[in-house]
Amino acid sequence: MTIRVRPISSEDHLTFIASRGTASFLQTPAWAAVKSEWRGESLGWFDGDEMVGAGLVLYRQVPKLKRYLAYLPEGPVLDWSGDVAPALEAMRDHLRTQGAFGIRMGPPVVTRRWEAATLKAALADVVLTRLGDVPADHRDESAIALAGSLRSLGWKEQSAEGGFTAGQPKYNFQIPLAGRTEEDVLAGMNQQWRRNIRKAAKQGVEVTEGGRDDLVDFHRVYVETAERDHFTPRPLSYFQTMWDAMTAEDPQRLRLYLGRHEGDLVAATTLVQVGTHAWYSYGASTTAKREVRGSNAVQWQMIRDSLAAGAEVYDLRGITDTIDSDDPHVGLLQFKVGTGGEAVEYLGEWDLPINRPLYTAFTAYMKRRG
Numbered sequence: 001m002t003i004r005v006r007p008i009s010s011e012d013h014l015t016f017i018a019s020r021g022t023a024s025f026l027q028t029p030a031w032a033a034v035k036s037e038w039r040g041e042s043l044g045w046f047d048g049d050e051m052v053g054a055g056l057v058l059y060r061q062v063p064k065l066k067r068y069l070a071y072l073p074e075g076p077v078l079d080w081s082g083d084v085a086p087a088l089e090a091m092r093d094h095l096r097t098q099g100a101f102g103i104r105m106g107p108p109v110v111t112r113r114w115e116a117a118t119l120k121a122a123l124a125d126v127v128l129t130r131l132g133d134v135p136a137d138h139r140d141e142s143a144i145a146l147a148g149s150l151r152s153l154g155w156k157e158q159s160a161e162g163g164f165t166a167g168q169p170k171y172n173f174q175i176p177l178a179g180r181t182e183e184d185v186l187a188g189m190n191q192q193w194r195r196n197i198r199k200a201a202k203q204g205v206e207v208t209e210g211g212r213d214d215l216v217d218f219h220r221v222y223v224e225t226a227e228r229d230h231f232t233p234r235p236l237s238y239f240q241t242m243w244d245a246m247t248a249e250d251p252q253r254l255r256l257y258l259g260r261h262e263g264d265l266v267a268a269t270t271l272v273q274v275g276t277h278a279w280y281s282y283g284a285s286t287t288a289k290r291e292v293r294g295s296n297a298v299q300w301q302m303i304r305d306s307l308a309a310g311a312e313v314y315d316l317r318g319i320t321d322t323i324d325s326d327d328p329h330v331g332l333l334q335f336k337v338g339t340g341g342e343a344v345e346y347l348g349e350w351d352l353p354i355n356r357p358l359y360t361a362f363t364a365y366m367k368r369r370g
Helices: 010-020 030-034 085-097 116-124 141-152 182-188 191-203 212-229 236-249 294-308 330-337 356-369
Strands: 003-007 039-047 050-061 068-072 100-105 110-114 171-176 206-210 254-261 264-274 277-285 313-318 342-346 350-353
Touching (some): 010 039, 010 050, 030 039, 030 050, 030 236, 039 085, 050 085, 100 356, 110 116, 110 141, 116 330, 116 342, 191 294, 206 212, 206 294, 212 254, 212 264, 212 277, 236 254, 264 294, 277 294, 294 313
Antiparallel strands (some): 050 068, 100 350, 110 342, 171 342, 254 264, 264 277
16 A cells, blocks of 8 residues: 555545544644644545545644644644554655654544543542552453554654643543433532532523624633643633634534623633544633532533534543542542543554654753743
8 A cells, every 4th residue: 555645625624533433633634734834735645545544643843944843733634553664654755755764643543541430539549649540341352463563664652641741631531422312411410510410500600602893892701711720821712812713614513602690700611623522622711600500501501512513522522540539639530520421542642753863852941941
């Protein structure tokens, strides 16, 4: 099999994603417009005249040189179950012609899954401290074998401290939706989640969808959340760019949810959907009126709408791999476990140096920047 890689149009890129049912929103053409500080390129993998893969490549330039790190977040979209060498070698050859000194990719391949009951038991175990040490309910041996294949081809897995690399998280939390009703999903949640959803309704929390103009209100609450939780917020312009790029690609790609109590905005979130996969993207809540449980109300509405839109997965995104009760990060997993979903481990992010001296220098530079 001879595989060729060449640039494709955004239209061909989206058509291929649609034929596969879904792909990460980080692999859609619109994401290149969101990440405007990178140069974006849509690529197609061809076996003869048939397109067998697609991907979004983001090129990050080395300071003062026209050389780049080529990054495919949560991609490319390929058949990862067979011999991947021809496809990866063709990608390497193309990216080398574009000035890439190294490649980073995150194959969208799940290796292990832990169900809610298993996670609850693990969180209660005083001996276990890491999710990776907990026997998984489901293991994909072919996905695990893929890691060995990548190593043999010269790829190097990036270290994931706490489950997070410099790019995308290795561990995520997802609620399976395929074949389920709203009643099924609600019944799968723990008592606290169900109680909070009922309380929000009883308190009169109203959840509506907003438009671009409402991003200002969302951002105000988001900045408050950042100050409370000690993280650096993105500027309003980032969310406006995201809205413009993603809704231009598909009017339902990005949606804004606003939870209000007696006219006061108490929670706001963004939802992204590509085909059968929906993601909780950004969330914010006020310190005031936390007792009305606006965040639970908004989450429940997004889950219901994802079901109605044909999503088979509702993705709550990254978690750390800690299950240590003394680790402050464990609260994130405990919160998400209450939804009755499952933790999933992806293959992680992998690098292939093309020009080793430049790759080594760039890696050292990025580490110095923190």
